[in-house]
Amino acid sequence: MSELEVDAFWKDLRLSTQARIGLGRTGDSLPTRRVLEFRSAHAAARDAVHMPLEVETFSADVEKVGIGAPAVVTSRATSRAEYLRRPDLGRLPKDLGPISTGDFDVGFVLGDGLSPRALMDHGAAMLDALVTELSESYSIAPPVIATEARVALGDHIAEAMGVRTVVVLIGERPGLSVADSLGIYLTHLPAPGKSDADRNCISNIHPPEGLGYAQSAKIVAGLVGGARRLGRSGVALKDTSRADVLEATEKSTIEG
Template identity: 85%
Template sequence: MSDKAGVEPAQRPVAQFWDELRLSTQARIGLGRTGDSLPTRRVLEFRSAHAAARDAVHMPLEVDAFVVDVEKAGIGAPVTVTSKASSRAEYLRRPDLGREPEDVSSIVKGDFDIGFVLSDGLSPRALMDHGAAMLEALVTELSDRYSIAPPVVATEARVALGDHIAEAMGVRTVVVLIGERPGLSVADSLGIYLTHLPAPGKSDADRNCISNIHPPEGLGYAQSAKIVAGLVAGARKLGRSGVALKDTSRADVLESSETLTIE
């Protein structure tokens, strides 16, 4: 006779093993089987996760409410910019349009060390869930050492849109907070892309990325902010960001002539 979870007595030790291991990962492991198929519960969980991922991609950013939250960081009134993608459907079909701004004339150019661009990316939900809190952690970590430009909220945005915005802002380092592509385990993961001396035409090799920010399961705000602070300091010392700049805040990495380590 099976128990309430539908597990036969002979299978209970195996089920217990997977139950304990599942506590340390969001991956779909040890799903079990019913005959030649997955249990109905697991099939429904998969469909629910797939629907959540699709919703995270297509849901619009609630710009007005989000701008209010961003302004609480205390670095100025946010400016809103959109890409050349005229709709979410076009944004998904034409990544190139998401990399160029429609108009940046509303951005007042200054002389700042750091600029923050908060972008909806492929998961506006991630930006709404974590963007404002992540920005506050970054400001707390960096504001006593660097001058910071008023933030920019970007919609229908890809990472490279930040280069155009940074040029208009007049910043030496741009930090782009962007919703990452949702997966079947996490639909609200935020990413941070840092580019030193940003300018249109920079490639991904010129950036440093911190991903999987979605506490409590993923990387936390304070820890992410400390990594960014280390990367900013390293980029200013090295004179560039990207593949030559390594984050060693979470691992012991030997220093070489081609890379700069950050303690």
């Protein structure tokens, strides 16, 4: 194959993935353009980790969703540097006083996590889709924004909120393909001390390349309903949101 044919072959394949494939070579090295693309992606990932959450701007966006003005809390990590060095401090609250206690079915915690950029880019829109999907069936607590937050901080916050199911939206660890991916962690009957085995995770939320808001909200709705029927979340709870689609596809294949 000629060099042009090889390049055309890889160009078509790149349309289906964000992975770095078919980069080519110049002698024994990568082409300069590919090296610069890698360094740019690495810099974007580092920036996403270290950038601070613009709390006032983000709070205003969250309030527009219509479930109340968000309370803002922080973990015991006193700085971004300490947060990165001490994951344990990111799991513990500094002060839960700003949170109003109630009796709600579902509560939302929006944490900056390892990519505040992801929360800024997708958090408010994802929350809006979740509220649209869940508000007709469940009572929803006013939201909480958490800074220097790890996932387990949501259990402490949920206990203070008085919710039966907590949904934590949090920035995922940036990679060299995506620096603004959002994750959702759902825990039924949350309480301090819950482990990752007690949670369900939906990851890779960053439309248009990643999972979309509406699809993610439908998965969460299915998990909330399943958790309430089962009495728990985590490894015992499975996502059945696409079961009807898969069954219809299998039926169509068999009949065809």
